[in-house]
Amino acid sequence: MKLHTFKIGGVHPAEHKITADVATVQAPLPTEAIFPLSQHIGAPAKAVVGKGDKVKVGTLIAEAGGFVSAPIYSSVSGTVTRIDSVVDATGYRHPAIIIKVEGDEWEETIDRSAALETLDKHPELTAEEIVARVKWGGITGMGGAGFPCHVKLCPPPTAKAECVILNGVECEPYITSDYRLMLEHADEILVGLDLLMCAAHVERGYIGIEENKPDAIRLLQEKTANRQDIEIVPLKMKYPQGGEKQLVDAVIDRQVPAPPAIPVSVGAIVQNVATAYAVYQAVMKHKPLFERYTTVSGLAMGKSANYLVRMGTPFAQLVDLCGGLPEGDNKVLAGGPMMGKAVASLDVPVCKGTNAVTVLSGSDAHRGKVQPCIRCGKCVEVCPMGLEPYLLATLSANDMYDRAEQEQIVSCIACGSCQFTCPSHRPILDNIVIGKGRVMANIKSRNQKK
Template identity: 40%
Template sequence: MATRRTFRGGIHPDDHKDATCALPIQEMPPPARVVLPLRQHLGAPAKALVQVGERVAQGQVVGESGGFVSAPVHASIAGEVTAIAKYRHPGGFMAESVVIEARDAAPAPAEGQEPMPWPPHPFTLPGANPDYESMAPDLLRSLIRDAGVVGMGGAAFPTFVKLSPPRGKRVELLVINGAECEPFLTCDHRTMLEETDKVVHGVRILMRALDVARAIVGIEDNKPDAIDVMTRAFAQVPGVSVVACQVKYPQGGEKQLIKALTGREVPPPPGLPLDVGVVVQNVGTAARVADAVMSGLPFIERTITLSGPRMAQPANVRVRLGTMLGDVVAFCGGLTGDPERVIMGGPMMGVTLSDMEVPIVKGTSGFLFFDAQSAADLEAGPCLRCGRCVDICPLRLRPAEIARFVEAGDLDGAQALHVRECMECGSCSYVCPSNRWLVQLFRIAKAKLNERKA
């Protein structure tokens, strides 16, 4: 095993993982109600396939894929569809969603008809088989697509699409992302320890689907137990190596991980890992791929981390998709007081929520609850022109200058300084002594540039 690979730039925030890294994943029982947004992935939203009043089985498709870059959405509990309407999405927008409420009994049968068995048998995907080595790559890809598997590292890009490179693009290496570089989050760490076999099978399935002979699993070396478990688990798998990476943010960014593990530089946008012959998948995604192909399980639950100073009992917990955040928090022991700030994801790239009335979605890796003190530490001031943000940007951008253009409303100036290339890693905001909200400015600029293009 090689050790301590890394990339240029980056920062060293306190990882705050001690609160949850040793806590086994708890299993939350299915809730009485779920809200399933039809947009839980990058690409076209799914299209509702059910109607209000319809009874659905667990795992049944409730939203069909809306295009090539899209993913289906499945019922995460059995019950009755009670609404199809717009609900708040944790990404900060309103999204068409299917609401399912659990029911104790089947509806009364029509005269002369047999009563419906209740709850109905959970739906599984036809064609699934533990003997995936005998399955054609096309079948593997279609099972992964039909299970609605998307990247679980945050971006939620449909996995099937990444496994279907365009003509002329040759993939020769699979990189498995076990870096989990965002502070506080430990769900990937626990997945490597507790779903080890599924990760191994998932990696082998992904290699077969991509027709590649080599894979590298990259893990930050603040997880020595995961590195040890994964190294032993892959010891007998030809072509797979486990590599420890230096603890540095954003080590888990696709480009940074590829650079650290292979020395290859992914070209600036629209350049992709494919351009250097690589596909990157997250360790949690690999486990869900194994579920889909070997057991026919649709993607209806995931592990998330709940942490931060306001969380009474920080936890790693497996929850059904669509479970409301408030229900998960209550299951885990509640909060010690009103949070001053709630963030979905990590503190570096996460999204601040206005309230807890949001469901868990496929790309949710965790929620953080901050008290007034931690939130006050984040008050912003003017730029001091210290240049720290420039020194650490892993993409060699000039964040302070871009921010000045955005604040002045000069989108062309921001574009000329490559604001579109910003990966929103948050490193510049982190090192800024004035706590400037640089990433937020860059997100706004990118959204406005996209609007202008549309």
């Protein structure tokens, strides 16, 4: 089996895929569901419900706030108790809709049957209709930054899509939610890929999967054995292979230039396998996005599991399902240990992009003592974007943002490979993220003055 990978940098953190063989189960409903209005890149959604309103599962509760935005649907039935600001996974307070859960009544328009719907059974589904349903369903990227899916399907006039690549890599340690989804809903994912290809007007599709998921590779290869338009691409294990630019390099051997270039600039539209599944549900089952697969895992946890979780469910409930936090020091992450964010409270709710709740305990919950940089160059060797992380971190720490922009700080994908490999435990990524934010703000300000 030929294995592909990206060409520049990368690291090999311990896998800790302890839930790989754990079948997904439905998480219980919360007693109160919390829906932040900022669950995606772009403008926050705008609430269309108020205190006292009754909602069902699948009721629209917030409309898109612009083209680069996405609507939000209730995952529960009950009563809106308030619209308030809550602390989300970013650590900041943002507006949210809070709903008291009462029963589990669904909107009648949602098809809850298990019957598989395929594109050839629905000749009425034009590319435009598929994009419209994806936009209606509030579908966003479910493996990364939460970019609205319909925007990717409408590339700028200067770019032409040639293929759709589904990201089934899941290279972060601990996380297995996408792996379980591929094993448990392969047919729906493939129909989702068909829909994305139709919407993008392309005739070629790929699914990239790392070699540590042989069952998923084998299953999807069997199901596409008679398909000439879809290829399952086995990949070497290397982090951050799930990054869009790294995946494009690994799968079709094309390199995406520095921003503002994006994958479609070289002909590829990249979506996560969970996004493809959500596209299938929205287009074929009239089911908007309100639940997702989420891994809850930790080496010291009494139990680790994969759950189908209604969005708005607090992290605390999922942690309790796994026996609660271990004794001693713990760090709870929204996501995995490489790119996940440490949460300040377990009241943080599951959102569209919450693929995992990871609990690091004991020494894993602490950073090493920061030492002086020894100029070893390891951060440069592992950077998958070919940057000089030590330099970008130093420039950011000294407020030298113009120089940082010249050194392509905006190309950083915040994968954390530099900080992972640093023998001096320098806060390299922390400084770069702050610096990148300032540089992006400067660029936006300049563009507004033009």
